[in-house]
Amino acid sequence: MIDEHVAANLAENIRALRDGRGLSQGQLAKSAGIPRPTWTNLESGSANPTLAVLLKVAEALHVRLEELLAPPRGIGKIYKASELTVRKRGKVTVRKLLPEVLRGLDIERLELAAGATMTGVPHTAGTREYLTCERGSVELSVRGRSFLLEAGDVVVFAGDQPHGYRNVGRGLAVAHIVVTFAPRSDMDEHP
Structure with a gap:
């Protein structure tokens, strides 16, 4: 079972990445090859996804799996x-x-x-x-x-x-x- 903090990170990261790309849940669910309700559950934080589902989501969003599970980033980060x-x-x-x-x-x-x-x-x-x-x-x-x-x-x-x-x-x-x-x-x- 996925830890509640990790589930919250996952939900926030997926929402932010999807919003940043201007795509709908349905579009990304189709791209990932998963049912739209599964995508909705991921974004709500109520899902307990398998590793296979997480990998499909990461691929659809063009990010590493670690980025989906990590604590959400701020709005921006400056690198000197x-x-x-x-x-x-x-x-x-x-x-x-x-x-x-x-x-x-x-x-x-x-x-x-x-x-x-x-x-x-x-x-x-x-x-x-x-x-x-x-x-x-x-x-x-x-x-x-x-x-x-x-x-x-x-x-x-x-x-x-x-x-x-x-x-x-x-x-x-x-x-x-x-x-x-x-x-x-x-x-x-x-x-």
Whole structure:
């Protein structure tokens, strides 16, 4: 039997996630493959769901199971710059922009000093990347083809191919990368 505090957390989290997506109970119940009354009971806190049901709900809401059962979050949480993961790769500073792990998605901010280059790591087959230039001039090379981006430009490319970035300007260049990972099998490691 599920603990009453966990049931209350589950109910509040499911309601908040559903409301945040602007979907009805019926829409999400259908997406999860569970009866609508079951979904209603989950949101009321009166359900005693099986693990299989909880996994279906988490999948339908695109969250981890832990997020459904954890104490509800506040309206928002600020992460200070010092709390975000930052790494240096030569003359390039890479800052993670997602402080929490979101399955299948990564967003990073690149600061490339003048003349700086960085080799990208090819991802799982089917992965897509979106590179946008915020400031300066950035050249993207993908399998021998080059794309020159100026401020505001965006290029979409196959992230499973060899690729690299280069600041072709005289000053600092800033770019953002959004990576949408292709689904992996359960046997593969996660990004």
